[in-house]
Amino acid sequence: MKKAYLGVDIGSISTKGVVIDEGSNVLASSYLWTQGNPIQAVKNVVAELKESLPDECVIVNSGTTGSARKLIGLILGSGVVKNEITAHAVGTLSVVPEASTILEIGGQDSKIILINNGVVMDYAMNTICAAGTGSFLSSQAKRLDLELEDFAELALSSQNPAKIAARCTVFAESDLVHKAQIGHSKADIVAGLCRAVVLNYLNNVGKGKQIKGPVVFQGGVSKNAAVVKEFENELGLPVYVDPNGHLMGALGVAVLCKNAQEELFFDFNITNLDFETRGVECEGCPNHCEMICVYREEILLDAWGNKCDTGMTLVSNQAA
Amino acid sequence: MTTANQAATGQTAVSTAVKTLALNPEKIAVTPTIGDYHILGDILMERCLGYTTMPCPPMTKRTLELGAKNSPDMICTPFKITLGNQIEAAEQGANVFIMPGAGCRLGFYDILQRQVLKDLGFKVELISLFDYVPTAKRLFQTLSSINPDLTQEHFDRVFATVVQITLEMDKLADFMRRNRAFEITKGDFQRAYQDYLQEVIDASCADAAADVGIKYDKILKAIPLDKPRRPIRIGILGEIYVVVEPFSNCHMEDWLTEHKVEIDRPFDLTRMAMAINSVPELIEKSGGYVDYNLGSTANEVIAQAHSMMQDGIDGIIHVKPASCSPEITAMTILQNMSRDFGVPVMYLTFDTETGEAGVHTRLEAFLDMITMKRQDDSVSEVVNQAVAEGNQAGINQKKGEGY
Secondary structure (H helix, E strand, O other): OEEEEEEEEEOOOEEEEEEEEOOOOEEEEEEEEOOOOHHHHHHHHHHHHHHHOOOOEEEEEEEEEOOOHHHHHHHHOOOEEOOHHHHHHHHHHHHOOOOOEEEEEOOOOEEEEEEEOOEEEEEEEOOOOOOOOHHHHHHHHHHOOOOHHHHHHHHHOOOOOOOOOOOOHHHHHHHHHHHHHOOOOHHHHHHHHHHHHHHHHHHHOOOOOOOOOOEEEEOHHHHOHHHHHHHHHHHOOOEEOOOOHHHHHHHHHHHHHHHHOOOOOOOHHHHHOOEEEEEEEOOOOOOOOEEEEEEEOOEEEEEEOOOOHHHHHHHHHHHO | OOOHHHHHOOOOOOOOOOOOOOOEEEEEEEOOOOOOOHHHHHHHHHHHHOEEEOOOOOOOHHHHHHHHHOOOOOOOHHHHHHHHHHHHHHHOOOOEEEEOOOOOHHHHHHHHHHHHHHHOOOOOEEEEOOOOOOOHHHHHHHHHHHOOOOOHHHHHHHHHHHHHHHHHHHHHHHHHHHHHHHEOOOOHHHHHHHHHHHHHOOOOOHHHHHHHHHHHHHHHHOOOEOOOOOOOEEEEEEOHHHHHOHHHHOOHHHHHHHOOOEEEOOOOHHHHHHHHOOHHHHHHOOOOOOOOOOOOOHHHHHHHHHHHHHOOOOEEEEEEEOOOHHHHHHHHHHHHHHHHHOOOEEEEEEOOOOOHHHHHHHHHHHHHHHHHHHHOOOOOHHHHHHHHHHHHHOOOOOOOOOO
16 A cells, blocks of 8 residues: 545636655646536546556545635545645745745736745735736636637737736726727737736735745746746746646645645545535524535535534534 | 613613713714724713713624715725714614714714715714814813813813723733633633623723723733743734724634734724824834834834834734725835845735635735744745655656756
């Protein structure tokens, strides 16, 4: 038997899974769309991992990160449930130990992590703005009738990127429409958008932070070569994109699992079990907490969202 | 505390040491919630004006919705929350509200709120306590213009009681924040502090309030603790309302307490009152980072951050409501200080959203980060182990070309 550790990163857009051995070698990995259904996405990821995992490997602990980490952590019976920032820092440093700055742009959020001698010194995360995230780029690609995959190539072909307001998605979008209507070419507009994403990121997330090399760029948007080029231009530094950049969160949480020195039974059978979540509004007080109850085969596993014990009592009584 | 119901049955809680006023059951006053400070407003209303007081209805999602719906969208968050408080209280029969009427935009809340409440059809009286001049003299003018029978002597005694209670409350709460995470029996501190509030509101004069304070100081200090020699210590700074009112900051202090953090939050009403009249001293204490008045209490924030950083704090969380301009100015200065002292500062902006998950993610990451930093001043065990094994396994072969 060979001990293995599973890390799962459930983001708003994609779900990533990694299995590592005791030497942090990646034994299997999987990358699928979340499609608004994190439970199904994780079942698919786990099924894929099972396919490619050597028979002698036994998963002795699992961990989750990403926005659905709590829900999926419960379903997988995970020993580690960690926020994305810590997971990404640990994951990236296990691959690029000398990294000083991690830039990350995901589907729904973006963050910057500053590292000194392998220790996270500072980080920032976008708070209330979606400009400069992957979902903004993909919605604009749709508007321009482009496949995301063609986006970067078209942008790189531009000689004269259009100037697109980077402050806010709403302004950027109206600016984009305006530029298209007065006759800028699609390539110039797309290149302008990539630039707008970079400027927005540096102004909002990276403001006031000293970005030093080596710089690692990851998250879904790092697959866009035009954005990478804009970052290099703006920072005046080489920007490194790891081919496995999208797996860093999952890898990080797998490493944390391995370090946790705790062994928990992991059951591949979850792919065959029926999990269901139900939203309940607690009527216990005027707060009306929106609670989420998670059921496995009709049995209540856990519930959250309540601010006091009233909600929990209410839900367990209903279940009984 | 005297509530509308109690007043109707003739029971009042005001003690006899200060000449008590018969409470007018027609006037039902509510102080919008800000931490536990509403008890101060209640005392002023009962003892200076003879108004009946009612506790503000507890804050819920509905409070926020009502406040946001009836406010200009771009106004700062405390306006929305206090307006929600007022609407809910008015629905339950309150007809007098008090607002400070001093400070930054906060000083003008009452003007707009008066108009909004009138437009909504409520017949209410809105008292602007300081009427744009935050001094005791102005407070007396405001209150005596409403109650012509209020004498300077009587006001002075009530005011001294209020000041005494504020000082004691803030002192006890500060001790609680520093030690609550390490109590052996969960809830000891909160229980004792709530008992204190219950008891102190009935203190008839400043001396009586001081006695209650001394009693509870002993009780709080006797609570058994299991505190490590050097616990993780996090400072909280920023705009006073969001700092003080747990509902507006997603109960951040409770989260930190559960995660065994000592909270250094010197910002309270005592400090705020002092800050307003001592900008030159605050500038002196800012270590050269600022040399002019930033407005509102931003100078206090800078001075406090400077002393915390010199004191070797692990990290600072700066909080503000959306669009708070004095604090936006303070943030840029904090960034410079953070860089010079090597103390991480996290900035959180709160509006009327109720999603706690995002705040908890950031708090957890912040705490992870400073815990890792702490583990060995410059080297983190977790990361280094990962790095060593990563190197050994050679999973980073693919890199290199990029540099």
